[in-house]
Amino acid sequence: MDVLRLDDQLTDEERMVRDTVRAFVAEKITPHVGDWFEAGTFPSRELGPELGKLGVLGMHLQGYGCAGMSAVAYGVACRELEAADSGLRSFVSVQGSLAMAAIYKYGSEEQKQEWLPRMAAGEAIGCFGLTEPDRGSDPGDMLTRAHRDGSDWVLNGAKMWITNGSIADVAVVWAKTDEGIRGFVVPAGTPGFTASDIHKKISLRASITSELVLDDVRLPADAVLPDVTGLKGPLGCLSEARYGILWGVVGAGRSCYEAAVEYAKTREQFGKPIGSFQLTQEKLAWMEIALGQAGLTALHIGRLKDEGKVTPQQVSFGKMANVRAALDTARQARTILGANGITLEYPVIRHMNNLESVLTYEGTQEIHTLVLGQAITGIPAYR
Structure with a gap:
């Protein structure tokens, strides 16, 4: 039904991505996603490794177990994923284009080695903490703060509408510091860091959406993303x-x-x-x-x-x-x-x-x- 025959403009590799992701979606997602939506759940832990094997987690990044494919190939994958459900594409987007991309672009080599291979494989799940309960379109006015205490950082604040929040193994959290807005790699289980799910959604029900709370979360000096400051x-x-x-x-x-x-x-x-x-x-x-x-x-x-x-x-x-x-x-x-x-x-x-x-x-x-x-x-x- 594509009158313009746009997919004729894709390369053989891009068509291979299309067909592979479309087949995965038809087998693993489409038969079940209506039930997930109705139940308000998403089997992230089960699907994560399968999506990792498929190669779509951070697929546009180079190295660290990532597929290193073209932007168009990644776009085609997103198209086929969201044909099943926006929640599925959101999971992949937050994992690869937000959490992994932040570490890839701005992280230290140690942070990349620690997290990216496991995230590309779907063995570790990430989330991205920017939006706050009263700060959406104006993130520069965020209330979350980080201050130095000796060689450590201490974070306080809250983030809202965070995809994958309660199931994440690691959160990339943005906070104001004396030197500007900085990003921090916060492992799940860090004392003072909690995540709770948002319920009664009528949209994106087949997706985990959470609030993050940071109450005197103490992180070592090397938790900060070293290569970027500011929005x-x-x-x-x-x-x-x-x-x-x-x-x-x-x-x-x-x-x-x-x-x-x-x-x-x-x-x-x-x-x-x-x-x-x-x-x-x-x-x-x-x-x-x-x-x-x-x-x-x-x-x-x-x-x-x-x-x-x-x-x-x-x-x-x-x-x-x-x-x-x-x-x-x-x-x-x-x-x-x-x-x-x-x-x-x-x-x-x-x-x-x-x-x-x-x-x-x-x-x-x-x-x-x-x-x-x-x-x-x-x-x-x-x-």
Whole structure:
């Protein structure tokens, strides 16, 4: 149903990634994810090593057991993962593009050797502590603090909406210090560090979301990420994660679209399939166009990234445009399925609810609007 035949533009290696991840998802995830969503659970411990064997954890990083594949190959993997569920892609994104990427980009060689091989294998799970209970879009105003006590660091504060938080073996936590914002590698089990799950979610239910609390957490001097100070550290990681999102949501939208097409061809009203009615065909045509444009955007930004030319503004463009395209597609698909569209027998309402979260995490639509506004006018309008 890809009228533009975008996957013809993929290399043989990228198509191999597509087929391998798609087969894994079909066997291991799709038959169960509706039940996980309904139960509000995600078998991270069981799936972690399998995703490690698949090679998707930190797959765009070089060395330390990582696959070292292209940005486009990573994007294609994210697309196929999120075609199953945004929670699955979130798990992979947080592991590879946030926690692992922070250690890879800014960590010491000792930190890399200690954590990255195990995280690439899925034997250790990571999380990324930036967002706070009252500090979302303005992370520079964070309240979490770290101060020196002799040669140690002592951290106090809280982080909110942290994917993988309660199951993580290690957290990358960002805190204000006298010298600016710094990142810290915090192993689970460190005294004073606790994580509790957030319940009663209606979105991203097949994903573990937690609050982290740091109460006089004492860390050795070598726990700090040595190679970055300031917001450029966490924002650099967020740009990596947003890149995965702009690919991933194309998969979520595609899943909804395919369900709508199949339903329209088999559901009969007034003596014929509803897909034969002009209004239904108009909906499907606009869904095809939206996903085609989103796919083109993802592929173009991916090629720029592989050439070392991508900018944060381009990533914001892709995240903002593609999430909106996927969410609009999900909503349209829901109307085609009618009452059946609200059941977990079909993937549409699950994707639609998930995409409501994807719309606002890793930068809200409003923040990405201001990123593009500044790129267009040269004038920042955040305050």
